[in-house]
Amino acid sequence: MDRRTFLTRGALVTVPLVAGCSGQEGEDGGSPAESPTATDRETPTVTETQTPTATETQTPTATETPPQSQSTTATGTPTAGQQAYPDYEWGRLSGVEPDPTTTIRMANTEFHPLIAEVPSGTEVTVTNEDAARHTITVPALDVDETVDSGGSVSFTVQQTGTFDYVCTFHPPQMLGRLVVTAAEQTPTTSTATETPTETATPTPIPDDDGGY
Numbered sequence: 001m002d003r004r005t006f007l008t009r010g011a012l013v014t015v016p017l018v019a020g021c022s023g024q025e026g027e028d029g030g031s032p033a034e035s036p037t038a039t040d041r042e043t044p045t046v047t048e049t050q051t052p053t054a055t056e057t058q059t060p061t062a063t064e065t066p067p068q069s070q071s072t073t074a075t076g077t078p079t080a081g082q083q084a085y086p087d088y089e090w091g092r093l094s095g096v097e098p099d100p101t102t103t104i105r106m107a108n109t110e111f112h113p114l115i116a117e118v119p120s121g122t123e124v125t126v127t128n129e130d131a132a133r134h135t136i137t138v139p140a141l142d143v144d145e146t147v148d149s150g151g152s153v154s155f156t157v158q159q160t161g162t163f164d165y166v167c168t169f170h171p172p173q174m175l176g177r178l179v180v181t182a183a184e185q186t187p188t189t190s191t192a193t194e195t196p197t198e199t200a201t202p203t204p205i206p207d208d209d210g211g212y
């Protein structure tokens with residue numbers, strides 16, 4: 001306002017100076033509105049979504065079946081012979097090693113060996129070397145034979161197991177055990193089934209550049 005008043009006044013008074021003043025006027029009027037509207041707003045909408053779905057499932061199905069252990073002499077539970085003749089001295093059998101033989105002798109009012117071991121299907125012969133008569137009585141095998149002095153009896157056992165027997169004439173000491181093992185060893189093949197199912201599925205989602 002102050003400047004405009006001065007110019008008006010100058011134009012009126014000094015005409016020749018108008019030209020010179022015009023530049024000044026033009027400069028005044030042409031005020032360039034310098035508004036640097038810098039819309040350089042940098043808004044990088046970078047949405048980086050990385051979802052690596054790596055599902056590594058390892059399932060090794062290793063099923064190893066160990067070979068079945070041979071059923072050993074069960075001393076905990078009484079055998080059929082012990083149950084049928086509980087008054088006999090069954091403790092005489094403990095700690096005695098089985099003797100692999102098919103011949104059982106009756107001598108001095110005892111069975112020899114105390115424990116005989118034979119494969120199944122094998123004929124077992126019992127001989128009496130005493131002057132007195134004896135019996136070979138095996139409750140589990142339905143064997144009950146009287147053996148005269150110098151005589152013998154034979155029988156074949158097909159089933160496996162531990163069979164305790166007595167001489168019914170001479171309790172409580174005349175007893176014995178027959179262990180019948182499997183005729184042929186059938187080794188139980190170990191079934192080792194190893195199935196490693198490895199499922200590796202890595203699914204990485206690529207970068208989503210949402211900028212302009």
Ligand SMILES: [Cu+2]
Pocket residue numbers: 109133134135167168169170174
């Ligand atoms: Cu006897």
